Structure formats: structure tokens, C-alpha cells
Amino acid sequence: MDLSGKAAIVTGGADGIGLASAERMAQLGARVMLVDIDADKLDAAVSRMKALGHEVVGQHADVSDEGDVRAYVEAAKSHFGRIDGFFNNAGIIPRYYGVLWDCPADDFDRTIAVNVRGVFLGLKYVIPVMIAQGGGAIVNTASMGAAGGIPGSSPYVASKHAVVGLTKNAALEAATAKVRVNAVLPGNIVTRMSGLGTPGEKANQERLAAMVPAGHMGMPSDIAEAVCFLMSDAATYITGIELPVDGGILAA
Ligand code: NAD
Numbered sequence: 171m172d173l174s175g176k177a178a179i180v181t182g183g184a185d186g187i188g189l190a191s192a193e194r195m196a197q198l199g200a201r202v203m204l205v206d207i208d209a210d211k212l213d214a215a216v217s218r219m220k221a222l223g224h225e226v227v228g229q230h231a232d233v234s235d236e237g238d239v240r241a242y243v244e245a246a247k248s249h250f251g252r253i254d255g256f257f258n259n260a261g262i263i264p265r266y267y268g269v270l271w272d273c274p275a276d277d278f279d280r281t282i283a284v285n286v287r288g289v290f291l292g293l294k295y296v297i298p299v300m301i302a303q304g305g306g307a308i309v310n311t312a313s314m315g316a317a318g319g320i321p322g323s324s325p326y327v328a329s330k331h332a333v334v335g336l337t338k339n340a341a342l343e344a345a346t347a348k349v350r351v352n353a354v355l356p357g358n359i360v361t362r363m364s365g366l367g368t369p370g371e372k373a374n375q376e377r378l379a380a381m382v383p384a385g386h387m388g389m390p391s392d393i394a395e396a397v398c399f400l401m402s403d404a405a406t407y408i409t410g411i412e413l414p415v416d417g418g419i420l421a422a
Contacts, residue, residue, distance in 0.1 A: 171402045174199025177250035178401065179242065181233050181292060182260030184211035186361035187311065190390030191257055191397045196224035198398055200255065203246045204228045207260070233260045233288030243295040252303050255401040258292040259311040261285045263326050263363055270324040278325040285329035286336070293340050297349055305348030307401045310337050311393075312353045314416050330355075334412050341410030350409040352400045357416025359388040383418030 178195050182188035183204030192202045196219060204219075206212040209230050216228040229245050231238035246253050262284045264277040289310050300306030315323060316330035334353055341351040358364060358378045379386050396415045399405055414420045 171198055171398050171404060173255070173398060173402055176200045176254035176401075177203075177246065177252055178255035178257065179203045179205060179246050179253060179296070180257040180259060181205040181231075181242075181288070182311075183257075184208055184215040184228075186363060187356065187359060187390045187393045188257065188259045189215050191259070191394040192226070193219060193222070193224070194391065194394040194398050195255065195257075195401070196222075196226065198402075201225040201250055202227075203242070203249065205231050205233070205242045205260070207232045233292060234283040236291055239288075239291040239295050243299060247299060253296055253299050254306050256292065256296045256300075256306065256308045257311075257397055257401070258289050258296075258308060260288055261311060261313075261329075261363075263323070268322055273324055278328075281325035281329050282332075285326070286332045289333050289336055293336060293351070297340065297344050297351075300349045301344065301347040306350075307405070308340070308349065308351045309397045309400045310351070310353045312337070312355045312412060314355050314357045314414060314419055316353070316355055316412065317414070317420050337412070338410050345409055350400075350405070352405075352409060353412045354393055354396050354400070355412055355414040355416065355420070356393050357388055357414065357419045358382060359390060359393060361390055381419070382416070383422060386417065388415065388417055 178200045180188050180192040183192045184206035196202050212228045219226040229242045231242045264281045310333050312333040313330040315327040316334045337353040
């Protein structure tokens with residue numbers, strides 16, 4: 171895979187799947203902008219990537235805020251002159267975890283705001299830039315929860331089904347302009363969000379790993395490889411797909 175000469179934006183880029191993907195993009199030759207709501211983690215991630223010799227900039231933003239989204243797209247345009255790749259990845263799992271009828275409406279609203287409105291706004295402002303420059307590649311982060319239900323996780327599952335819907339619609343609408351839009355569907359990945367990234371979670375990891383046909387949890391780097399492939403010119407004829415990266419969970 172080769173991403174040399176490309177400029178990419180990664181939202182939720184200060185941690186987990188976003189940071190691993192940004193680092194892989196940079197290893198493959200891309201210049202990268204990390205976008206994140208957590209300013210301290212963002213600074214740390216930018217410093218870490220710079221120390222590795224990568225060309226990286228950080229932009230503090232809440233992806234659910236339209237002004238912030240406009241600002242990070244403008245900043246990327248003025249810094250790089252173009253946007254070839256966009257990893258539309260930032261997302262949250264609400265702290266609530268229970269049956270739908272006990273779910274506070276505020277938790278539902280915040281999940282939809284970040285996971286759906288955030289993805290929508292990213293598409294809305296990045297696609298015209300890509301159309302104007304003659305093409306580009308976008309990857310949205312959905313989830314294996316976009317393929318069915320996960321009891322106890324209604325807001326999250328609803329949000330990730332919506333991400334797949336937005337992916338397909340944007341892919342259809344932008345295809346003739348050579349803008350590709352695909353989605354990755356991560357399975358159980360070891361990150362802070364999944365609560366599986368700390369040693370104290372070992373028992374939980376082992377329980378979840380037993381449910382994975384491949385027999386082990388996924389790592390952020392597993393998602394990064396799929397994202398970089400979909401962003402690369404090797405995937406030029408691929409658009410509108412939902413790609414599970416889950417060790418076989420969705421095959422069952
Ligand atoms: P993470 O918590 O490690 O990283 C998410 C990053 O997004 C954090 O740096 C956080 O500060 C940032 N973020 C959160 N809200 C934001 C906002 N409003 N604006 C800008 N940045 C914001 O989580 P992760 O596991 O790397 O998750 C990344 C994506 O992968 C999410 O969309 C998540 O739903 C999806 N996903 C994760 C798993 C998993 O098992 N970890 C599984 C399926 C899907």
C-alpha cells in the first residue's frame with residue numbers, strides 16, 4: 171500500500187483506532203491532520219507522531235458542532251492545499267448500558283449528535299472539497315453493531331446503522347465525481363472506548379475473545395490496515411461497501 175503524496179484528516183485521531191490509523195497513514199507516506207475533542211490527548215498524539223518523524227498537525231474540534239467541522243476542513247485545506255483522504259471516525263458509546271425503555275433521552279441524543287451528526291457534517295464539508303479537486307476517498311467508522319442489534323446498546327446500534335446509511339447514500343451521490351465513500355465495521359477492538367485496553371480488563375477480554383471465531387480480540391492496527399487500503403488507490407473501484415474487520419464475528 172502507498173499513500174505518499176496524499177493529505178488526510180482523521181477525526182477521533184488522538185486515541186485508539188483513529189490514532190493507530192493516522193500513524194499507519196503517515197508510515198505509508200501521507201500528511202495527516204488529527205482532529206479531536208480532547209485537547210490534552212491531541213497534543214500528546216501530535217507530539218508522539220512528530221517524534222516518529224511524521225508530518226502531522228492537530229485541530230481541536232467537536233465533530234457534532236457545525237462551526238468546528240467547517241473550521242477543521244478549512245484548516246486542512248489551507249495547511250495541505252487538498253484533502254485526499256478522510257477517516258470520519260470519532261464516536262462515543264453512551265455511559266448508559268441497559269434496555270431501550272430505561273435509556274435516558276439525553277444519552278440517546280448525545281450519541282446521535284456525535285456518531286451520526288458528526289459523520290454527516292464531516293461528509294457535508296469534505297465531499298465538496300474532494301469534488302472540486304477531482305476525487306478523494308472517505309472511510310466512515312460504523313461497527314459490527316451496524317449489522318444487527320446488541321442488547322443493551324440501543325443508541326449506539328441506532329447510530330451505527332445510520333452511519334452505514336449515510337455511507338451508501340454519499341457513495342451513490344459522489345461516485346461520478348470520483349469520490350469514494352466506504353465504511354469499516356470493527357468488531358471487539360482493544361481500546362479505551364471498548365473498556366478493554368487496560369490490564370484489569372483481562373478477564374473480560376478473555377470472555378469476549380472466546381466469542382470471536384479468530385479466537386482473539388482485534389487491535390486498532392487491524393482496523394488501520396483496512397482503512398488505509400480503502401483510502402489507497404488500490405481500492406479505486408470500491409465504493410459504498412461495509413467492511414467488517416471483526417475476526418469473523420459477522421460470519422457466524
Ligand atoms: P477511543 O475512545 O479510543 O477513541 C475515540 C476518540 O474520539 C477519542 O480520542 C475521543 O476524544 C474522540 N472523540 C469523542 N467524541 C468526540 C467528538 N465529539 N469530537 C471529536 N472527537 C471526539 O475509541 P475507539 O475504540 O478508537 O473508537 C473509534 C471509533 O471506532 C468509534 O466510532 C467507535 O464507535 C468505533 N468502534 C470501536 C469499537 C471498539 O471495540 N473499540 C468497535 C466498533 C466500532
